Amino acid sequence: MIAYKAYDRQRAxxxxxxxAFSRNPLFxxxxxxxxxxxxxxxxxxxxxxxxxxxxxxxxxxxxxASDRAPAFTGVEYFWEYMTESERFVAAGGNTGPFGxxxxxxxxxxxxxxxxxxxxxxxxxxxxxxxxxxxxxxVTAHTVDAxxxxxxxxxxxxxxxxxxxxxxxxxSVPDCFSDLISGQSLPREI
Numbered sequence: 356m357i358a359y360k361a362y363d364r365q366r367a368x369x370x371x372x373x374x375a376f377s378r379n380p381l382f383x384x385x386x387x388x389x390x391x392x393x394x395x396x397x398x399x400x401x402x403x404x405x406x407x408x409x410x411x412x413x414x415x416x417x418x419x420a421s422d423r424a425p426a427f428t429g430v431e432y433f434w435e436y437m438t439e440s441e442r443f444v445a446a447g448g449n450t451g452p453f454g455x456x457x458x459x460x461x462x463x464x465x466x467x468x469x470x471x472x473x474x475x476x477x478x479x480x481x482x483x484x485x486x487x488x489x490x491x492x493v494t495a496h497t498v499d500a501x502x503x504x505x506x507x508x509x510x511x512x513x514x515x516x517x518x519x520x521x522x523x524x525x526s527v528p529d530c531f532s533d534l535i536s537g538q539s540l541p542r543e544i
Contacts (some may be wrong), residue, residue: 362519406451408451452521454515455519466518467516471510471517
């Protein structure tokens with residue numbers, strides 16, 4: 356049975372700030388082989404939700420560098436999973452965080468921004484960790500950043516993802532302290 360719970364934005368932000376300039380040993384560092392930005396943002400969302408979706412191909416999970424869903428580490432796959440997760444419920448994938456595209460005014464801390472180039476290809480994923488004068492402050496990996504103003508980035512386009520909530524099994528253990536300390540991933544349910 357599936358229930359809905361609130362996404363814990365403060366935990367996501369706390370996680371991002373803790374690991375902004377280092378790497379949690381539970382996760383592979385993808386710098387140099389495509390970048391670590393979406394992997395890092397997924398980790399922060401995991402800290403704010405404490406549940407993954409282990410559906411092969413269509414899920415959002417990380418067990419190891421060689422056993423992970425494309426949506427956990429890939430920019431476009433991440434967006435598709437988060438914004439179209441209702442479609443994946445029919446395919447058996449029914450747990451994990453989910454969201455919808457919004458405009459800049461709809462962003463809150465713990466939400467996500469993705470940047471695109473002049474060809475319209477989205478290439479970078481950032482976590483919103485604050486605001487200054489209405490400008491989002493973001494935290495990211497690949498080029499590590501902590502509370503960096505979005506206005507400091509060079510990009511052609513962007514899109515905003517508001518995390519609405521989390522689908523969870525009726526009883527899911529809290530994973531935050533083990534995850535943020537780099538001790539263990541949430542257990543599979």
